[in-house]
Amino acid sequence: MFKRYATYYLTVKRKLFLIFRSISTELDKAKITIAIIDDHRLFRAGISELLSNQQDIEVVFEADNGVEMQASLKNSQVIPDIVLMDVNMPHMDGYESSRWLKKHYPGIGILALSMLDEEDTITRMLQSGSGGYLLKNANPEDLVTAVREIAYNGSYLNNIVTAKFMRSVKTGNISVPPLSSKELEFLRLCCTPMSYSAIATEMNISVNTLEKHRAAVFRKLDLPSRPGVMLYAIKNGLVKV
Structure with a gap:
């Protein structure tokens, strides 16, 4: 009986070790x-x-x-x-x-x-x-x-x-290349606190497709960062908040 309990104890200990190691690994990844x-x-x-x-x-x-x-x-x-x-x-x-x-x-x-x-x-x-x-x-x-x-x-x-x-940020008569409906929707959502993954969900598109819209908008506005795009769009009336 002692041998059976010892085996059971070691099995449980091993499983707990694997669980905690898995949790630790996931935390490290995060x-x-x-x-x-x-x-x-x-x-x-x-x-x-x-x-x-x-x-x-x-x-x-x-x-x-x-x-x-x-x-x-x-x-x-x-x-x-x-x-x-x-x-x-x-x-x-x-x-x-x-x-x-x-x-x-x-x-x-x-x-x-x-x-x-x-x-x-x-x-x-x-x-x-x-x-x-x-x-x-x-x-x-x-x-x-x-x-x-x-x-x-x-x-x-x-x-x-x-x-x-x-x-x-410059104002006045700006010349912005035409944006597609999806790009305009992205621009509007970009000016909110939403994360990119949340924006993709809201637009009902994949994250990869969202990345294409993001790259296109950033390129057309000639601004490489989200804060720049947000403030540029708001100040020049491209979106309303």
Whole structure:
């Protein structure tokens, strides 16, 4: 009888181990992977520690500038979901690095993180492909929120960025290439908090088809990021909110 109970115990223990290992694996898969690109190492270390303390976020690599970022991407076993990008860096700054990322790794989200709050700087980063812009003196909770917003919704807009970017977007008689009915529907839904997957469901199309509409709209408006498209569309009356 002891042998039978021992066998039963080992079987249950083995099953529990497999269950917990499976759960752990799924949690690891669900983590938002982050790369931090900033030439101030002390600041990087603080950001890395803050984000690593979040159960759903993992920092996969750090780099001093865009050149090091390129090398890290080639050598990293994990391609990050989001890159936290400083603006002023030696060798390859945030503008050039963001444009390079959008060309070679369009699936990576970008969150600009800088002390610069000038209108021109914010606008240039959003037009270079950043999905959001956060000042380095923001609350830690704001950074975590911004990371999650970009991961799940593709963009992060706060009041400061919205106000400055809205003033800088050109207005007047604009010439926008004709958009199809599906592209106009996407544009309208893009100006809501909905994630891309939720937009695809709302439009009753696949995520792959949605990606084609997204790419077409971004190309026609000549803006590489969702925040830029949203604010451009709203200010120029392409959509009503």
